[in-house]
Amino acid sequence: MEPIRYFNRHSGAMETEQVYGEGFLRWSYGNPLGKISLEAFVKRPFFSKWYGRRMSTPESAARVMPFIEKYGLDPEDFGEAPESYRSFNEFFYRKLKPEARPVDAGDASVVFPADGRHLGFERASDIEGVFVKGQKFDLPSLLGDEKLAAKYADGSLVLSRLCPVDYHRFHFPAAGIPGETHTIEGPLFSVNPIALRQRLAYLWTNKRTITKLETKRFGTVICMEIGATCVGTIRQTFTPGRTVAKGAEKGYFAFGGSSTLTLFEPGKVRLEADLVENSARQIELYARIGSRMGRSA
Template sequence: MKLLKKAVVHSISRKSFGKAFDIACGSRFSKLFIKPYIRLYKVNRDEIRHPSQYKSLADFFVRDICPTLRPIAPGEDVVISPVDGKIVDLGFAKEHKIILAKNNTYSIPELLSYEDVEAFQDGYYLNIYLSPRNYHRIHMPFSARAIKHRYIPGKVFPVNNLGVSTIKDLFAKNRRTCTVFETAAGCKFALIKVGALGVGKIVSSFQVGQEITKGAEIGRFEFGSTVILFFEKNSFLPDKQLTANMEIKMGQKIGTIRIQ
């Protein structure tokens, strides 16, 4: 059974399959599948701003949302969730490794593709999975300046339970972007956008060197994926309520960061 699962996952991760999937979902014909998609994935209809104006299923997937539905938690030192999703795993890095799901450990240098990783040793991380029903735009978790941004090419394995349980080191193999930010107090944190099956693009809407305020939109996915937040050692204090398998919303407080 495990071999069968692996064969299925490898088959659907092929570039040809992904390209065909992307074209199909971006076609005008795919508009007919928006209503069935809403029913299948139980998308919250109250959050759909313009239900009749989407040109395709892909257009619907990257829909925006009324800002009043995702208030940004106030507080000078407050860090917010950058996305809607489920916390798959969380904790502190040890021995240059972090555990992201199913007890799979990942090398910090490999995952971040960033030279100066020593500051992240013993740092805190969160792995947040975005399901097909979630709002898929990504927002700034804390006001900071983008100091490094890198696109890392790779596979497009699905990041759901099937993919994670089947493919070893999946998050380090998948296509992704890694951005390192620095706060006014000099604290660094990384935001990793991990691509997946059907993610034709990982869009980043900022420039290196840009100062970005908390809550500002900084990118989006096209179809389900994962965001990993990773904080420099001794810079972040997580909320006590955070637990694995917890559903969170963009703008919700997830902890505090050192501001002096």
């Protein structure tokens, strides 16, 4: 199978993704025996909880430095020294120094909610090529609400995919007042392109959480987190009903790759050109949290 390529906004170049656990992923989603294992065990929440517990033991802290070295992470960005993490999971959902992720200061801008590889579309109802041509978003299934889906069908949608090597806290794309988080239970399939090329519907069958963010300039923004294999926890750290700043922390994922999804009302946001142009070619755009995702239309 072909490698996963994306365009890095910060380096200005096409890059190849280093896939954590690539052999297991390709076996699970591409081999007949692997698919049996996937359905019987891997997709089920107990598997991810079991793996999450392994990553939370004191013994797992020995994995931290080899991981940093293998994937070229910069400890200067970390909020704590690498040796201070008491488990691999504690390192995995680490905080960063504020200066490591500056937030775009423009009043009219919205920012990426997470470090990751992003796909952006101006009209959610027109999405037909995601990882493989012909795959369409099923917005009613994604949101679990047909009326809500109709309201956002012609709005902008951004899917942000986090790899295990990424910073795993997610943030608010704009200033506003967030409501309570609603959880839709489901299995935990991988959200890596290796899996999504097989079946995009994993995005709207997996466990996911939905929060509505009321903003002055951008209307009601839907902020969604999508769980995935080996993500034992989606934890919200904000306080519902309390005003948040653009780029403020919303929560974090425990161990594993995962995704966030941001959805805007029609006519409220115009996405950045590099995001739209790459997405139209089915190429993800790598960008960090706080960099500009779009601006008011």
